[in-house]
Amino acid sequence: MPDFTLLVYVDNALTPMKIDAFANDATELVIQIQKVIGLPIVSISHWEEEAREYAPLKNLEPLLRGKNKVWVATSGVKAMPITEEKDALEYGSIRELVEKLTPPDDGQMFEVREILRVQNHLLEQRFRTHRQSMFDTTARTVLKFYADSQPIEQIMKTGIRMPSAPGPYGYGVIFSSDIAISHVTDSIRLLLCEVATGRYTILHNEEDRGTTAEVMQHMGYDSVLARISAHPSLPKLEEHIIYNANQAIPRYLVTCGVKKAKGNQRSKQADVCKLHPGETMKLWCLNCDKLVCAFCMFGEHQGHHAKDVAEVSEKERDLLLRCEAVLQRTIETRQRDLGDLEKVKAHYNSIARDTCDSVGQEAEEMKKMIDVRHQELLRQINHRETTVGQRLAQYTDPLQEELSKLFAKRTELREALDLVRTGRPSALALFLSRTTDLHNNLNTHPKFDEAPDPTSHVPTLELHVDTTRAKDAIRNMNVEDQNPHPHRNVHPLGTVALYPEGLLARDNTMDTAESRLQCLESGHIWVIPNVSEHFRVDQTRDIFSDPFPMAGQFWELKISFLPVERALAVYLHAVRHQQRTNFKVALFKLNRWHIKSTRNWSDEFKGRGWGIKPFIALDELNNYVENNTLKWVIVFTGNGLY
Numbered sequence: 001m002p003d004f005t006l007l008v009y010v011d012n013a014l015t016p017m018k019i020d021a022f023a024n025d026a027t028e029l030v031i032q033i034q035k036v037i038g039l040p041i042v043s044i045s046h047w048e049e050e051a052r053e054y055a056p057l058k059n060l061e062p063l064l065r066g067k068n069k070v071w072v073a074t075s076g077v078k079a080m081p082i083t084e085e086k087d088a089l090e091y092g093s094i095r096e097l098v099e100k101l102t103p104p105d106d107g108q109m110f111e112v113r114e115i116l117r118v119q120n121h122l123l124e125q126r127f128r129t130h131r132q133s134m135f136d137t138t139a140r141t142v143l144k145f146y147a148d149s150q151p152i153e154q155i156m157k158t159g160i161r162m163p164s165a166p167g168p169y170g171y172g173v174i175f176s177s178d179i180a181i182s183h184v185t186d187s188i189r190l191l192l193c194e195v196a197t198g199r200y201t202i203l204h205n206e207e208d209r210g211t212t213a214e215v216m217q218h219m220g221y222d223s224v225l226a227r228i229s230a231h232p233s234l235p236k237l238e239e240h241i242i243y244n245a246n247q248a249i250p251r252y253l254v255t256c257g258v259k260k261a262k263g264n265q266r267s268k269q270a271d272v273c274k275l276h277p278g279e280t281m282k283l284w285c286l287n288c289d290k291l292v293c294a295f296c297m298f299g300e301h302q303g304h305h306a307k308d309v310a311e312v313s314e315k316e317r318d319l320l321l322r323c324e325a326v327l328q329r330t331i332e333t334r335q336r337d338l339g340d341l342e343k344v345k346a347h348y349n350s351i352a353r354d355t356c357d358s359v360g361q362e363a364e365e366m367k368k369m370i371d372v373r374h375q376e377l378l379r380q381i382n383h384r385e386t387t388v389g390q391r392l393a394q395y396t397d398p399l400q401e402e403l404s405k406l407f408a409k410r411t412e413l414r415e416a417l418d419l420v421r422t423g424r425p426s427a428l429a430l431f432l433s434r435t436t437d438l439h440n441n442l443n444t445h446p447k448f449d450e451a452p453d454p455t456s457h458v459p460t461l462e463l464h465v466d467t468t469r470a471k472d473a474i475r476n477m478n479v480e481d482q483n484p485h486p487h488r489n490v491h492p493l494g495t496v497a498l499y500p501e502g503l504l505a506r507d508n509t510m511d512t513a514e515s516r517l518q519c520l521e522s523g524h525i526w527v528i529p530n531v532s533e534h535f536r537v538d539q540t541r542d543i544f545s546d547p548f549p550m551a552g553q554f555w556e557l558k559i560s561f562l563p564v565e566r567a568l569a570v571y572l573h574a575v576r577h578q579q580r581t582n583f584k585v586a587l588f589k590l591n592r593w594h595i596k597s598t599r600n601w602s603d604e605f606k607g608r609g610w611g612i613k614p615f616i617a618l619d620e621l622n623n624y625v626e627n628n629t630l631k632w633v634i635v636f637t638g639n640g641l642y
Contacts, residue, residue, distance in 0.1 A: 004029075004060075007069045010037055011121045016069070018564045026059050039074040039121075046070050077157050079116040079253060091115060094192065097143065098256050102178050113187060114255040123159050123249050127196070130246035134222045136199035143251065144175035144240055146191040152253065155191060160245045162213075169203075169224055170211030172241035175248060192252040195240050198222025213243040223247065271425045275299070281425055284309040284432065291429040313428040316435050317420045323438075324413055331406050338399050345392050352385045413438060524548050526557060526632040531625050547575045550634075551641055557585075557634055558609065566618045571611030572634065578606045579641040585612060586633035589626045597637060 004023070007016035019036050023029040026044075034041045046062045047069065048055040057070060084091045095112045103109050131137060146152075150161055160173055167174070175195050200223040216222065224241040242248055273279045273293035281291045287304040297306055356378065363374040416438055419431040526545050528534060534543055545557040554575040562569055570585045580601035587594040594616055601610040624630060 004063050005068060006033075006063070008033055008037070009069070009071045010039070011072070011074055011125070018562075020564070023060065026057055029057075029060065029063075033070075033072060037072065037074070039078055042073045044070055044072050074121070078119040079156070080119070082115050082117050094143075094252055094254060097145075097177070097192070098190070098254060100178065101145075103258055108258045108260060110256045111259045112254060112256050116253040118156055118250045118253055120156065120159075120250070123246075126159065126246040127194075127249040130244060131196050131198075134196065134198035134247075135220055136222065139196070139198050139222075141194050141196050142240065143192055144177060144195050145179050146193050146248075146250075147174040147176045147179045147239070152189060152191050152250075156250050156253070160193075160248055162243070162245050166209045168209065169226060169241045170209050170215070170243075171213070172211060172224065172243045173245075173248070174239050174241050176237065176239045178237055187255055187257045190254045190256065191250055192254055193248045194251045195242060195248045196222070197225070197240060198247075200225045200240070202227065211241075211243070216243050282309055283307065284312045284429070286312075289432065291425055309425050309428050309432075310423070313420050313431060316432060317417065320413060320417060320435070320438065324410065324417075327406060327410055327413070331403065331410070334399055334403055334406070338396060338403070341392055341396055341399075345389070348385065348388050352381055355381055524550065524634050526634065528630045528632065529628065531628050531630050535621065535630075545632075551579075551581065551636060553577050553579050553641070555634075557632065558611070560613075562614055565614050567614035568616050568618065568621065569611060569613035570615040570632075571609040571613075573609040574607050576607075580606065580610065581641050582637045584633075584635050584637055585615065586635075587616060587624045588631055588633065589624050592623060594620070594624065599637070601642075 004021045006019045006021055008019050009016045017037065019033060021029055021032045023032060030041055030044055033044070044057045045054040046057050046067055047053075048062075054071060063070075082091055091112075094115055098110050098112050101110050146155065146160075148163070148167075154161070162173065163171055175193060179190070199221050201219070201221045203224055203226045211224070216224075223243070226239045226241060228237050228239065271280050271282075273281050273296065276293050276295040279293040279295055281293045281296075283292050283294065283297065283306040284290070285292050285296075285301050285304050285306045288301065290301075291309060292301055292306065297304065359374055359377050359381075363370060366374075416431055416434055419427040539561050540563060542558055542560045544559075547554045547556050549555075554577070556573040556575050558571040558573055560569040560571065572583055572585075574580065582597070582599040582601070584595060584597040586596075596612050596615060598610065598612050621630075
């Protein structure tokens with residue numbers, strides 16, 4: 001059975017997939033490729049040099065002649081279910097968006113029944129390409145519900161179609177965090193899309209039916225953010241309007257129904273306004289610190305400023321969560337200090353016991369000759385033990401007392417935060433009424449930087465280690481401890497890095513051990529914590545470092561996963577400039593180094609990326625993990641920029 005190493009281009013992808021295939025005919029080859037890419041194959045073709053055109057692959061003869069590149073066309077759409085058990089974080093974030101939708105009737109709420117993750121390679125390529133041409137290529141994307149009338153199946157296959165007639169915001173497509181649903185019989189399907197907002201302009205309670213893509217281009221904006229409200233005191237609904245079909249891509253197809261809202265009848269009655277029966281109190285009057293309904297803003301509270309009680313509670317919750325984090329760090333610090341003191345105390349107790357045993361043995365041997373000396377030594381030892389214990393008690397007792405107070409504050413804080421998690425306006429009102437006391441309570445503990453040094457008066461043992469070589473090696477280096485940016489396929493400043501096969505540097509060389517310290521004389525160390533989170537077995541997307549300055553320009557390091565080779569590739573990106581350079585990349589830990597270099601940055605890749613592929617096998621990566629941390633070094637080889 002012939003075996004082939006193929007470069008497979010799927011749909012309109014510019015970067016091929018490397019696939020090892022074993023097949024007797026073209027049919028078996030198609031089946032193997034289809035299993036790898038996970039999409040139904042419509043056709044497979046190869047480049048016919050004589051005819052100068054793409055021809056269908058009918059047999060294996062072109063591959064046997066050395067033609068190892070094939071082009072695959074697929075049906076394009078793939079919808080895979082996600083579950084709460086296997087995809088808890090992703091499932092929970094989508095469920096939270098659905099549960100925030102306004103239900104058709106009071107006392108109801110939406111519930112998720114099924115979530116399908118939508119993938120369309122053609123739409124993905126168009127989405128990425130369009131983001132590069134937007135006015136703001138670094139702006140975040142948002143998940144919004146599709147709020148227009150185009151059929152969902154058509155959008156998933158061919159993308160969004162721009163309207164032929166103007167709507168409230170001209171010739172644009174509306175995406176919203178809340179959509180109007182008047183009636184639900186059994187279930188309803190909603191399309192959740194990723195929207196590239198770019199640079200947007202804001203509209204407040206106004207419409208412009210003449211807005212077109214040309215008008216937006218002339219104004220220098222990519223989209224419109226409309227904030228609509230029936231009254232200035234009522235919460236505003238945010239809608240994003242785009243004027244280019246490639247500016248949004250379907251991500252999830254959500255099937256949901258309605259159910260009874262949580263909470264008993266007594267809590268519902270507590271949320272109903274006593275002055276205006278039948279009206280739910282959802283607003284927090286900032287002038288009176290009181291829960292009111294919308295009609296109250298035209299009566300007793302007319303002229304006052306009010307906000308949605310959930311929004312106010314959300315801000316206060318974030319503030320208290322930050323306070324809880326400070327409290328937690330302080331508690332952990334005090335616990336570490338207490339543990340250190342206990343270790344010092346145990347150390348001196350151990351010394352005292354060992355000394356007593358030693359003196360006892362000498363007393364048995366020396367008998368009466370050293371009896372007097374024996375008693376004197378025991379007295380001195382007991383005195384020192386008592387003195388050290390008394391001195392340590394001066395620190396342990398206050399720490400124990402402070403820890404008790406901190407635990408009490410944390411308990412009170414968590415009880416308040418539990419009120420916010422219920423989501424009921426009455427509970428939120430009770431929470432807001434207690435925030436002032438909570439803030440005052442939280443500010444009474446000592447600041448972290450003012451904590452006394454618990455070992456300042458306690459003798460300690462010193463361990464001397466010769467670190468001269470290590471200090472010399474990193475004395476000129478900038479060390480950055482940062483989490484990488486996973487799952488990002490677009491350069492943060494707008495440059496897309498593409499690496500067609502055959503254009504990567506292949507003259508990688510391993511440096512000798514004698515030149516390793518010299519390699520680290522001038523460069524950057526990228527410290528990546530939480531390796532188990534960022535370098536998973538199923539990881540397929542690239543991760544980036546933050547931009548860093550070297551040789552007068554900014555650069556960015558990228559780590560790519562090669563699933564077929566089971567290895568990592570490392571690339572250096574030029575950030576908004578056209579300079580190139582020769583460079584080295586090292587992965588290291590104590591007494592272990594992995595260093596490779598590359599040169600001759602191709603002129604075709606000016607302003608983009610160049611790198612080493614492969615850099616290291618995934619099986620070898622664990623040899624360089626220390627305390628769940630990886631240390632990468634990027635240095636120039638001294639030949640300057642070109």
